[in-house]
Amino acid sequence: SQQGEEDPQALSIQEGENATMNCSYKTSINNLQWYRQNSGRGLVHLILIRSNEREKHSGRLRVTLDTSKKSSSLLITASRAADTASYFCATAKNSGGYQKVTFGTGTKLQVIP
Amino acid sequence: SQTIHQWPATLVQPVGSPLSLECTVEGTSNPNLYWYRQAAGRGLQLLFYSVGIGQISSEVPQNLSASRPQDRQFILSSKKLLLSDSGFYLCAWGTSGRGTYNEQFFGPGTRLTVL
Numbered sequence: 702s703q704q705g706e707e708d709p710q711a712l713s714i715q716e717g718e719n720a721t722m723n724c725s726y727k728t729s730i731n732n733l734q735w736y737r738q739n740s741g742r743g744l745v746h747l748i749l750i751r752s753n754e755r756e757k758h759s760g761r762l763r764v765t766l767d768t769s770k771k772s773s774s775l776l777i778t779a780s781r782a783a784d785t786a787s788y789f790c791a792t793a794k795n796s797g798g799y800q801k802v803t804f805g806t807g808t809k810l811q812v813i814p
Numbered sequence: 815s816q817t818i819h820q821w822p823a824t825l826v827q828p829v830g831s832p833l834s835l836e837c838t839v840e841g842t843s844n845p846n847l848y849w850y851r852q853a854a855g856r857g858l859q860l861l862f863y864s865v866g867i868g869q870i871s872s873e874v875p876q877n878l879s880a881s882r883p884q885d886r887q888f889i890l891s892s893k894k895l896l897l898s899d900s901g902f903y904l905c906a907w908g909t910s911g912r913g914t915y916n917e918q919f920f921g922p923g924t925r926l927t928v929l
Binding site for chain 2: 734736741742743744745746749789791800801802803804805806807809
């Protein structure tokens with residue numbers, strides 16, 4: 702079954718505003734990761750939050766994790782036109798010697814200059 | 815530093831033709847390797863993963879197969895392509911071992927169009 706489900710599916714904001722994307726999942730996890738994908742390109746890892754962490758920051762990114770609600774959020778502050786991309790959450794669980802990572806369907810963010 | 819390569823970048827193939835996509839990783843040893851497919855405007859679907867040479871696990875039944883002939887080489891193949899095989903194929907690697915909390919590193923992808 703699909704693990705990560707992001708919402709909204711699409712988000713359009715003005716440059717300088719904050720963008721918030723949410724991710725919900727269904728089963729227990731070891732960690733949750735957020736990735737970014739520019740159109741037609743590969744994915745780039747942004748940030749990883751472990752299951753025993755509640756909040757993590759990296760530059761203009763802030764990620765929260767609520768394991769009781771099985772949800773996470775990615776906040777991009779002071780957005781820039783260059784932040785325009787699709788953002789995916791991915792839940793990770795160790796399984797038989799490898800880390801099984803399941804991706805959500807993504808949020809398409811457009812930042813209007 | 816580690817790098818991951820995929821080729822070709824784009825491919826247009828007729829229905830029923832064979833397929834071979836290659837992925838190689840440099841700068842690391844014994845990586846876990848993954849093949850994903852991304853349909854237009856959708857998320858990623860894990861197709862295959864490999865924890866070592868010759869070890870392939872399939873996540874979904876399909877028309878595709880994978881092989882790992884060398885430690886840092888991962889190949890995605892098909893004997894006869896279907897229209898539904900069209901999509902964006904991404905290779906990724908991650909460090910191996912239980913209890914590791916590591917991200918996956920993705921290649922640039924191959925856009926496959928089956929006509």
